[in-house]
Amino acid sequence: MAIEIRVDGQTVVVDDASATLLDVLRWQVGSTAAKDGCAPQGQCGCCTVLVDGQPRVSCVTPVRRIDGREVVTADGLPDEEKVAWADALLATGGSQCGFCTPGIVCRLAAAEHKGIAADDPKIHNALAAHLCRCTGWQTIVEAYAQKVSGVSVTVSPSSAAAQRASLEGGVDQRVGAAVVFGAGGFSADTIPSGALFAVPDGSNGWVVAETLTEARSASGKVQGRRTTASPEPPLELPDGEWVRTLRTHWVEPAFLETETVWCEPGGVPSSPVANGGAFGAKTDPSLGEAARALADRHTRPVVVVLSREDSVRMGAKRPPVAGGVRADGTGVLRVAQTDGLAELIHRVAPSLEVEEVEVVGPPTSASIRGAGWTEALALVASVSEPNGDGADEVVLPDGGRARVRVADEQVHVVVDAGSPLDETTLRSYVIGAVHMGLGLVRSERLTVDADGTVHDLTIRSFGVLRSSDMPHVEVEIEPSDGAPVPVGDAVFAATVLSAWRSAGWPPVWGTD
Ligand code: FES
Numbered sequence: 001m002a003i004e005i006r007v008d009g010q011t012v013v014v015d016d017a018s019a020t021l022l023d024v025l026r027w028q029v030g031s032t033a034a035k036d037g038c039a040p041q042g043q044c045g046c047c048t049v050l051v052d053g054q055p056r057v058s059c060v061t062p063v064r065r066i067d068g069r070e071v072v073t074a075d076g077l078p079d080e081e082k083v084a085w086a087d088a089l090l091a092t093g094g095s096q097c098g099f100c101t102p103g104i105v106c107r108l109a110a111a112e113h114k115g116i117a118a119d120d121p122k123i124h125n126a127l128a129a130h131l132c133r134c135t136g137w138q139t140i141v142e143a144y145a146q147k148v149s150g151v152s153v154t155v156s157p158s159s160a161a162a163q164r165a166s167l168e169g170g171v172d173q174r175v176g177a178a179v180v181f182g183a184g185g186f187s188a189d190t191i192p193s194g195a196l197f198a199v200p201d202g203s204n205g206w207v208v209a210e211t212l213t214e215a216r217s218a219s220g221k222v223q224g225r226r227t228t229a230s231p232e233p234p235l236e237l238p239d240g241e242w243v244r245t246l247r248t249h250w251v252e253p254a255f256l257e258t259e260t261v262w263c264e265p266g267g268v269p270s271s272p273v274a275n276g277g278a279f280g281a282k283t284d285p286s287l288g289e290a291a292r293a294l295a296d297r298h299t300r301p302v303v304v305v306l307s308r309e310d311s312v313r314m315g316a317k318r319p320p321v322a323g324g325v326r327a328d329g330t331g332v333l334r335v336a337q338t339d340g341l342a343e344l345i346h347r348v349a350p351s352l353e354v355e356e357v358e359v360v361g362p363p364t365s366a367s368i369r370g371a372g373w374t375e376a377l378a379l380v381a382s383v384s385e386p387n388g389d390g391a392d393e394v395v396l397p398d399g400g401r402a403r404v405r406v407a408d409e410q411v412h413v414v415v416d417a418g419s420p421l422d423e424t425t426l427r428s429y430v431i432g433a434v435h436m437g438l439g440l441v442r443s444e445r446l447t448v449d450a451d452g453t454v455h456d457l458t459i460r461s462f463g464v465l466r467s468s469d470m471p472h473v474e475v476e477i478e479p480s481d482g483a484p485v486p487v488g489d490a491v492f493a494a495t496v497l498s499a500w501r502s503a504g505w506p507p508v509w510g511t512d
């Protein structure tokens with residue numbers, strides 16, 4: 001029997017009772033506001049919509065359960081509400097790539113409807129159903145407070161905002177109301193009509209089908225889980241008399257849009273990196289090559305899509321390290337063999353000898369944010385005193401400079417990024433980098449077996465800090481009319497060092 005729902009004011013008849021609401025929204029209605037960050041895990045919140053006014057995670061909502069009900073996506077909110085949410089998020093910088101934002105807007109709209117006040121900490125509970133990899137949460141909470149308190153700030157983002165975002169993201173980025181509602185140009189939202197879908201078959205090949213649902217079901221893979229095993233850092237410390245040691249795990253870059261690439265026959269593959277740089281991940285060209293080869297073979301456009309589990313198994317990670325340092329700052333850093341990593345480390349920590357070792361596990365990449373060199377810098381700096389004010393400073397070769405002090409429930413950051421271009425955007429990226437730096441020291445790690453099998457396959461198991469885990473971040477931007485330079489990596493590295501220092505130098509990261 002057909003199911004009938006209303007979506008953003010339109011009646012939609014669904015024949016497939018086994019479909020999820022997200023399937024219906026994206027593949028039948030053609031609405032791209034709700035995103036797929038982890039379906040069918042139901043853990044990232046990117047697919048959140050309102051069902052009869054209540055926030056629902058649409059990737060785990062069978063459409064048969066909502067027969068006759070009213071669904072509103074972020075795009076379907078009343079126009080004046082959309083303007084108010086966009087203004088608030090643009091005024092605070094609460095949306096960067098925008099992949100998580102439409103789902104968060106639905107959550108915030110429901111929270112406002114429930115009467116959660118601007119300064120009520122319950123807003124963190126509401127946000128607990130979501131993940132945002134970019135912003136560090138604070139600017140989202142500030143946007144909520146601004147919207148709920150009725151402060152009206154109309155914001156027209158300038159090209160300077162996009163320029164700052166592009167500098168920090170490492171790829172061209174857009175800033176504006178459309179991005180808030182998910183129109184950041186994501187590969188999964190721009191698939192040509194008539195495309196076939198290809199998913200990994202688990203044996204280095206591809207299952208190709210007319211729909212994503214068919215391809216996934218034909219691949220026959222079992223849904224991954226979070227492991228209960230506690231992860232062991234994979235590398236042993238090098239021999240030596242060390243005054244400080246550090247061991248780390250593989251760490252998932254945890255971008256929110258999984259790898260998705262489409263290609264027309266004879267064409268150029270789409271970029272899997274849309275309105276964000278994926279923090280140096282997604283640089284592997286093999287998915288694009290596969291999309292092109294499959295498109296040529298089938299003489300139709302083909303979209304290659306990794307599920308969250310596929311992405312964890314196949315995508316490049318931050319490489320694990322193990323090292324020791326003497327009181328004079330010399331020492332040895334052992335790293336998982338990764339092209340280009342030793343050069344990066346030598347550039348910032350020439351006093352460390354780098355030992356590359358083969359280690360069985362997921363692929364690694366030197367282009368992941370701060371990979372290897374951040375750990376090296378922290379190890380060497382750990383045997384020196386901080387500046388007089390207790391802050392740790394990192395200066396990047398291209399000129400970005402950050403001083404960070406992590407203390408109790410407060411993080412203080414001073415940045416010199418040359419001309420800020422747009423202070424709101426710069427502040428947002430600074431807070432995002434603090435969030436990622438704290439996460440690396442405190443909570444982010446993957447459990448990998450001795451045979452190299454990754455066990456943490458759900459997006460919640462990567463250790464990304466939640467809104468309620470974040471201390472308040474105070475950002476000072478030094479005035480400058482010098483050439484604008486990116487500063488996020490300097491903030492990230494200085495945060496890592498200060499967080500490690502403030503925790504008392506525990507010898508293994510993932511300290512919580
Ligand atoms: S896609 Fe539904 S919660 Fe992640």
Ligand code: FES
Binds near residue numbers: 094101133135256
């Ligand atoms: S803005 Fe939240 S994931 Fe990018």
